[in-house]
Amino acid sequence: MLVLGIESSCDETGVALVETAATGLPRLAAHALHSQIAMHQAYGGVVPELASRDHIRRVLPLAQAVFDEAGKRLADVDVVAYTRGPGLAGALLVGAGVACALGAALGKPVLGVHHLEGHLLSPFLSADAPEFPFVALLVSGGHTQLMRVDGVGRYEILGETIDDAAGEAFDKSAKLMGLPYPGGPWLAQLAEQGDPTAFKLPRPLLHSGDLDFSFAGLKTAVLTQARKLGDDLQARKADLAASTQAAIIEVLLKKSLAALERTGLQRLVVAGGVGANRVLRTQLNAACARRKVxxxxxxxxxxxxNGAMIAMAAAMRLQAGMQQPTEVYAFDVKPRWPLDMLDTLGAVAA
Incomplete structure (x- = not known):
């Protein structure tokens, strides 16, 4: 079975092809991605209308590139998957509209996918794929969650952010320091030149006894410290960046270890954009190695x-018998869609 996946939830347009087999994990055949970062930099953040218009321009050329790379034809597609939510409403509608139009034209079924489930299952695309069950630390954009994952569609939320997510803490703190958009990667790069112990910043909810997160207070502390520095901010910016990153990572690290201890599981999956942070990976790897996790x-x-995670999530859902695609091509999108409501609200457009 060949699954075409389309991602358009925010400021990246992604298209991918994933192939399933009778046994084993689905395989990524090809994928292509366009980032809108350069377009949004002038505004200091994502402009939804511009994002939607750019998805319209990019999605079909990207699809053609994916088919060319995989050596496949549009007629070879068995299922068309797309991001149904959460995300920007207009951006989601572009991907949903294109996917359902393709499905109708081909007479092939379509399947709406939860964006966060795509992130959650994206490590199954790697050479070192996990096995169920595991604890998942999902740290993407506006979401920070810890979950117990027993299988496809079998998710128990152990803790989540009650205000700003880790990615928002990176981006908003970077903006306070005058770093370009998107701030998170710039802050992480600058932090490599600084002293992570230079400033004493709060670790919100670190000792709360639960697995929830809160990063809004940290952002406020960064603002306060930046104002105190005044004209010295430029000279101390690397130290402030390193201290901010250290605070975020310590909370993510200790809460993840607490989740592993609470569940008794010996496997951790980290997914989402913040999961690319080098210091987070280094510290998690070291801490988990000591615990044989x-x-x-x-x-x-x-x-x-990216589109690969959307195609992969759809393929794994189909393989697990969790969901059936539909040949009803009317569609809606869910800009707000909690992951724990995935199956109660339905994951297929009706």
């Missing part, structure tokens, strides 16, 4: 939003 990540180029 296996850690799995997506390939670095698949940490951000």
């Amino acid at each position: 296996r850690v799995h990540y997506p390939e670095l180029h698949l940490c951000t939003d």
Whole structure:
């Protein structure tokens, strides 16, 4: 079975082809990705209308590139999958509309996919794929969650952010320091030149006794510290970046270890854009090695939003018998769609 996946939830347009077999994990045949970072930099953040218009321009050329790379034809597709939510409403509608139009034209079924499930299952595309069950640390954009994952569609949320997510803490703190958009990668790069102990910043909810997160207070502390530095901010910016990163990573690390201890599981999966952070990976690897816990990540180029994770999630759902695609081509999108409501709200457009 050949699954075409389309991702358009925010500021990346992704298209991919994934092949399933009778046994074993689905295989990535080809994928292509266009990032809108350069377009949005002038505005300091994502402009939804511009994002939607750019998805319209990019999605079909990217699809053609994917078919050319895989040596496949459009007629070879068995299922067309797309991101149904969460995300920007207009951006989601572009991917949903294209997917359902292709499905209708080909007479092939379509399947709406949860964006976060795509991230969650993206490590199964790597050479070192995990096995169920595992604890998952999902750290993408506006989401930070810890989950117990017993199988496809079998997710128990152990803890989640009550305000800003880790990715937002990186980006907003970077903006306060005057770093370009998107701030997270710039902050991480600058932090390599700084002292992570230079400033004493809070670790919100670190000792709360639960597995929830809160990063809004950290962002406020960074703002306060930046104002205190005044004209010295430029000279101390690397130290402030390193201290900010250290605070975020310590919370992610200790909460993840607590989740492993609480569940008794010996496998951790880290997914989402923040999962590409080098310091986070280094510290998680070291801490988990001491506890004889296996850690799995997506390939670095698949940490951000991409079509491969959408095609993979659809293929794994179909393989597990969790869902059936539909040949009803009317569609809707779900800009707000909690992962724990995935099956109660239905994952296929009706």
